Amino acid sequence: MKSFKIERRTNNGYEVIDLHGELDAHTASQLEETLQQLINNKKANIIVNFQKLEYIASAGLGVFMAYIEDVRSIGGDIKLTNMNSKVYNVFDLLGFPTLYDILDDEEKAIKKFLKEK
Amino acid sequence: MKRATTYHKTLNATTKNLSRVRNFVSTQAKKHGFTDNQINDIRLAVDEACTNVIKHAYSFDESKEFNVDLEFDNSSLSIEITDFGIGFNPSKYEAPNLHQRVKQKKRGGMGIFLIKNLMDDLTYDSDGSKNVIKMIKYRN
Numbered sequence: 001m002k003s004f005k006i007e008r009r010t011n012n013g014y015e016v017i018d019l020h021g022e023l024d025a026h027t028a029s030q031l032e033e034t035l036q037q038l039i040n041n042k043k044a045n046i047i048v049n050f051q052k053l054e055y056i057a058s059a060g061l062g063v064f065m066a067y068i069e070d071v072r073s074i075g076g077d078i079k080l081t082n083m084n085s086k087v088y089n090v091f092d093l094l095g096f097p098t099l100y101d102i103l104d105d106e107e108k109a110i111k112k113f114l115k116e117k
Numbered sequence: 118m119k120r121a122t123t124y125h126k127t128l129n130a131t132t133k134n135l136s137r138v139r140n141f142v143s144t145q146a147k148k149h150g151f152t153d154n155q156i157n158d159i160r161l162a163v164d165e166a167c168t169n170v171i172k173h174a175y176s177f178d179e180s181k182e183f184n185v186d187l188e189f190d191n192s193s194l195s196i197e198i199t200d201f202g203i204g205f206n207p208s209k210y211e212a213p214n215l216h217q218r219v220k221q222k223k224r225g226g227m228g229i230f231l232i233k234n235l236m237d238d239l240t241y242d243s244d245g246s247k248n249v250i251k252m253i254k255y256r257n
Contacts, residue, residue, distance in 0.1 A: 022139075025168040026132035057135075057164045058231055062224030065215070069222055086157050093234050094227055095215045 006034050011106055014113065015043045020052040023060035031060065035067045035078075044076020047109045051082035056090050064100065077101065077116070079109040122149070124187040128167075130175040130200075138167050138185055142196065149189045151256065158235040159194065159254050165228035166198045166250050174202030174248060193237075193255045204243040 004027035005020040015038055023031065038046055048064075064078060071078050079101045083091070091102060103109045124145050128134045139160045146156045167183070175181040183200040213226050233239055238253040 022136060024132070024135045024139075024164060025172070026135055055139075055160075057161060057168065058225070058227040059168060061227065065219050066222055066224045068219055089157075090161065090231070093231060094213070099215060099219060 004030065006030055008034065011047065012110055013045075014106075014110055015046045016106065017046065017048045018052060019048065019050055022055040023053060024055070024057040025059035028059040028063050031063045032066070035063065035071075039067065039070050039074070042074060044071050044074045045113055046071060046076065046078045047106055048078060048080050049082050049106060050080060050084070050087055053083070053087055056087050058090070058094070061091065061094060061096065064096075068100065077113070079103060079112060081106050081109050121188050121190040123189075126185045127182050128185065129179050130171045130177065130181040130183060130202075131179040132168070132171055132177075135164055135167060135171075139164055141185065142187065145187055145189070146194060149194065151194065151254070155254060155256075159196070162232045162235045162252055162254075163196060163198070165231050166196075166252065169205065169228050169250075170198060170200045170202070173205050174200040176202075192257075193253050196252045196254075197249055198252075199247055199249045201247050204245075204248045206241055206243070 003021050004023055007018040009016050009018070017034055019031070068078055081103045082105055083102065088102065091097065096102065101109070101112055103112060126141055128138060142163045143156050143160050146159050151159065163185070170183045171177060181202060183198060186197040188195040212230050232252060236252040237255050240251045242249045
């Protein structure tokens with residue numbers, strides 16, 4: 001198994017979460033904790049980079065569903081970037097592109113954030 | 118009589134086992150000539166079905182067990198997941214309304230929808246003591 005890992009960094013003042021490995025019902029709680037920490041610290045402009053994520057199940061998508069309203073209510077957003085086609089396909093099947101910004105890369109996510117200011 | 122090859126695995130109801138189940142089905146499906154795209158679909162569908170068993174049939178009780186049975190023949194892969202917990206009938210399940218769920222901060226309820234989209238056939242059978250979810254993926 002490709003173990004799941006989360007790394008946090010900032011890019012031009014935006015919080016970036018890098019996801020690695022496989023996100024399923026077992027590993028989703030780690031992502032949940034990370035998002036909760038950011039929200040608690042009122043860090044609401046969040047970019048989640050999926051470049052190193054190889055697999056996602058609906059439990060992983062459920063975490064984004066549970067927190068997006070909280071993040072938007074404090075004036076921020078969660079923007080999703082760098083998904084491979086396999087991972088994007090799951091988001092697409094469940095209708096996520098109508099509710100979430102899914103972008104090619106972090107630069108585009110930052111531009112989108114700036115446009116919304 | 119059609120020629121089939123079968124594989125069986127019994128696992129404890131813990132989400133720790135999800136990656137094991139995924140590896141098990143992916144390895145066998147690859148060995149039996151399914152394409153990478155088909156394997157991606159099969160792997161996710163099985164993950165979702167097993168997650169439902171662990172979460173809903175057994176409420177994360179790790180002492181409980183479920184079975185995963187694979188049957189390959191010339192035209193398809195048939196997967197049966199059997200549990201002995203609380204039943205759930207996916208035929209009564211409706212597609213999730215994402216906008217509504219997000220507003221209500223609800224998660225979950227997407228697994229069966231995904232399985233229906235990823236696999237060619239989905240049936241469910243429950244006799245009161247055991248529940249069997251059967252999924253089929255055709256080669257062509």
